[in-house]
Amino acid sequence: MDASPDLPPIIQGGMGVGVSGWRLARSVSRAGQLGVVSGTALDTTLVRRLEDGDEGGHLRRALEHFPIPGVVEQVLRRFFRPDGRPPATPYRLLSMHAHDAPPERQAITTLGAFVEVWLAKHGHARPVGMNLLTKLQLPNLATLYGAMLAGVDVVLMGAGIPREIPGALDRLASHEPASLTLEVAGARDGDELRTTFDPRALWSVPGAALGRPRFYAIVGGASLASMLVRKASGRVDGFVVESPLAGGHNAPPRGAPRFDALGEPIYGARDVVDPTEMAALGLPFWIAGGESHPERLVAARAAGAAGIQVGTLFAYCDESGMSPELRRQLLAAAAAGEVAVRTDARASPTGYPFKLVRWPDDPDPTAARPRVCDLGGLRSLSRTPDRRLVQRCPSEPLDAWVAKGGLPEDALGRRCLCNGLTATVGLGQVRRDGRVEPPLVTSGDALLSIGDFLRGRLRYGARDVIDWLLGRQDVHAKDA
Numbered sequence: 001m002d003a004s005p006d007l008p009p010i011i012q013g014g015m016g017v018g019v020s021g022w023r024l025a026r027s028v029s030r031a032g033q034l035g036v037v038s039g040t041a042l043d044t045t046l047v048r049r050l051e052d053g054d055e056g057g058h059l060r061r062a063l064e065h066f067p068i069p070g071v072v073e074q075v076l077r078r079f080f081r082p083d084g085r086p087p088a089t090p091y092r093l094l095s096m097h098a099h100d101a102p103p104e105r106q107a108i109t110t111l112g113a114f115v116e117v118w119l120a121k122h123g124h125a126r127p128v129g130m131n132l133l134t135k136l137q138l139p140n141l142a143t144l145y146g147a148m149l150a151g152v153d154v155v156l157m158g159a160g161i162p163r164e165i166p167g168a169l170d171r172l173a174s175h176e177p178a179s180l181t182l183e184v185a186g187a188r189d190g191d192e193l194r195t196t197f198d199p200r201a202l203w204s205v206p207g208a209a210l211g212r213p214r215f216y217a218i219v220g221g222a223s224l225a226s227m228l229v230r231k232a233s234g235r236v237d238g239f240v241v242e243s244p245l246a247g248g249h250n251a252p253p254r255g256a257p258r259f260d261a262l263g264e265p266i267y268g269a270r271d272v273v274d275p276t277e278m279a280a281l282g283l284p285f286w287i288a289g290g291e292s293h294p295e296r297l298v299a300a301r302a303a304g305a306a307g308i309q310v311g312t313l314f315a316y317c318d319e320s321g322m323s324p325e326l327r328r329q330l331l332a333a334a335a336a337g338e339v340a341v342r343t344d345a346r347a348s349p350t351g352y353p354f355k356l357v358r359w360p361d362d363p364d365p366t367a368a369r370p371r372v373c374d375l376g377g378l379r380s381l382s383r384t385p386d387r388r389l390v391q392r393c394p395s396e397p398l399d400a401w402v403a404k405g406g407l408p409e410d411a412l413g414r415r416c417l418c419n420g421l422t423a424t425v426g427l428g429q430v431r432r433d434g435r436v437e438p439p440l441v442t443s444g445d446a447l448l449s450i451g452d453f454l455r456g457r458l459r460y461g462a463r464d465v466i467d468w469l470l471g472r473q474d475v476h477a478k479d480a
């Protein structure tokens with residue numbers, strides 16, 4: 001299947017935290033498709049990997065190219081341990097993001113994004129993308145700027161309405177300050193709060209403009225896509241339209257929420273994407289969620305899509321950031337038909353449905369994990385009744401949540417995605433009692449039928465996924 005390098009038939013879905021890291025994105029892009037790094041929590045994963053000794057020296061190689069003076073030295077001094085962390089030593093923490101974070105803290109976020117994109121782009125000339133979640137508002141501008149300093153080619157954003165992002169990309173490309181309206185629960189009219197990122201507060205930038213990446217919005221359907229075409233603050237270049245079968249967060253069902261006996265949201269006819277409505281918008285689009293099959297790719301293209309976006313199959317390949325032991329356990333369990341994928345309406349602090357995987361070796365998620373909030377990536381802003389501005393998360397310790405005006409019932413069933421997802425890529429925090437944060441695994445429904453693709457194998461590479469999807473599993477073309 002031929003396609004222009006700008007419109008590849010396969011986009012490898014961005015998978016946070018760290019599942020689609022630079023190794024996976026680089027491999028996929030080298031094979032002629034669009035590799036995408038996740039832009040979530042890249043500052044934390046960078047400093048944790050430095051503490052673990054930066055095996056192979058890849059991070060330090062990328063750090064040498066970071067153009068903003070002073071940042072790298074400070075980060076290496078604080079976090080790099082040449083011999084790794086002594087056993088049972090907790091990782092050091094960065095301060096949590098805040099709307100008025102000082103430039104030095106924003107610079108570390110910029111650095112994390114730069115490193116990931118620089119490594120993903122290294123050694124080839126193909127485009128590389130970055131995926132961010134709109135809802136994680138505070139780190140997004142600093143992350144985008146770091147990715148752009150490393151020459152990111154495409155930015156993909158869903159999980160919210162990324163209306164202000166295209167204009168922000170235009171401004172950041174010319175090193176101008178960019179700002180986003182912050183969602184604040186309980187805010188009154190006229191009580192608008194913005195977060196601003198000013199490259200010139202970090203360094204005296206050279207005059208040369210940066211490339212403005214293409215912007216693909218991730219949407220649940222054509223109505224949001226059409227609104228973005230008309231009302232976004234700048235150019236939208238395409239769409240990924242994602243169904244509720246996709247791994248990670250899902251859009252909630254349209255209409256009044258209904259749940260089945262297991263508490264999973266019930267989706268209906270209104271949640272099915274109509275490709276003809278997408279095609280009518282006149283921009284390229286890719287279909288995501290349960291599309292990872294060669295016949296689905298052919299069908300998507302016949303329906304007017306440029307191709308498909310695939311996550312789950314790539315999440316378990318050799319280049320994935322998921323820890324090798326977890327990948328092994330999960331693939332063996334999936335091949336034996338022993339995994340379950342549940343759309344949990346409560347687990348994510350964001351309030352969006354979130355796919356969770358259960359498998360026989362899963363550390364028991366019902367065993368009480370003491371609530372700790374020390375990464376804070378999913379905290380949201382809120383005004384308390386006495387008008388204080390607070391950041392809170394329904395997975396944080398209950399008394400803290402309630403003290404910030406949260407309702408106890410809204411905290412029920414919530415999981416700490418920040419610590420769980422970070423543990424899934426082998427960077428779980430060690431607690432004072434020696435306990436290590438347990439992993440939390442998300443995947444799409446495609447995991448249930450991964451046996452069709454595995455055909456007896458219990459490991460495979462990104463290249464195998466691409467060859468299979470393109471219907472050429474026995475042909476191994478050279479790297480493009």
Ligand SMILES: Cc1cc2nc3c(=O)[nH]c(=O)nc-3n(C[C@H](O)[C@H](O)[C@H](O)COP(=O)(O)O)c2cc1C
Binds near residue numbers: 014159290291311
């Ligand atoms: C492990 C995993 C993590 C994911 N994390 C994100 C994410 O951080 N942001 C996002 O927009 N999509 C995320 N997704 C969704 C993928 O980008 C992609 O759209 C989806 O996996 C496609 O459907 P599939 O899983 O059926 O292939 C994730 C998917 C998986 C499997």
